[in-house]
Amino acid sequence: MSMQTRLPAIDIAVSQTPREFLDAMAEIAGASAEFRVEQHRDKPGGPALDVINLRYLGRSPHVDVGGQLISRADRKRISVEMRASRWTPDPPTREIYCAVAKELIGPLLTTYNRANKTRYRLRIEKAVHAEPKLPQEAAKLFSVFVTLANTASLHPLDWKRFYEFVRYSRTEISQEDMAALLTKSGFDAPYAEHISGIYSHLWAFKRTR
Secondary structure, eight states: OOSSSOOOOEEEEOSSOHHHHHHHHHHHHHHHTSEEEEEEOOOTTSOSEEEEEEEEOSOOSSBTOEEEEEEETTOSEEEEEEEOSBOSSSSOOHHHHHHHHHHHHHHHHHHHHHHHTOOOOOEEOOGGGOSOOOOHHHHHHHHHHHHHSOTTSOOHHHHHHHHHHHHHOOSOOOHHHHHHHHHHTTOOHHHHHHHHHHHHHHHHHHHHO
């Protein structure tokens, strides 16, 4: 997915264990015959998350469209991410992205609520909060990095400033938000995604220290 469009975070707050919820949603999706369901369990030593891929089998203006339900060990919210190999238009607008989430995940959630007497719902990040922001000190270091950086191919000094930005940042933002900030600062989307992946790995290292 192109990172040129800032898309909202979507999640579901659950009261039982996230794995129980994911197992139930996978069963509902499979029984509907509208999805091909793929489950990826947490592995020892790997990322502490469980993922369910829901690949939509019906007709859609988008190619290979589907969703992911992602459970992280340290959260009681289930992240919802919509994916497609090609959107119409591509990249998708906020409105289209949210509409696809409601159309594909919404009915599954309704079925779950009826069976379990719950009132879970899709929580979609408000547009006014969609623009990613860094804390003041981190923003200063990020500004130095992007102002001096060769956005086509980072030089060793560029990487040094990037590492310093990560090192002295006290608040982590998502990999998606970092890619959006880089794209807004002049990096091409594929290169922004590459650098944001490194950002995520550096933060994972920081958390182990």
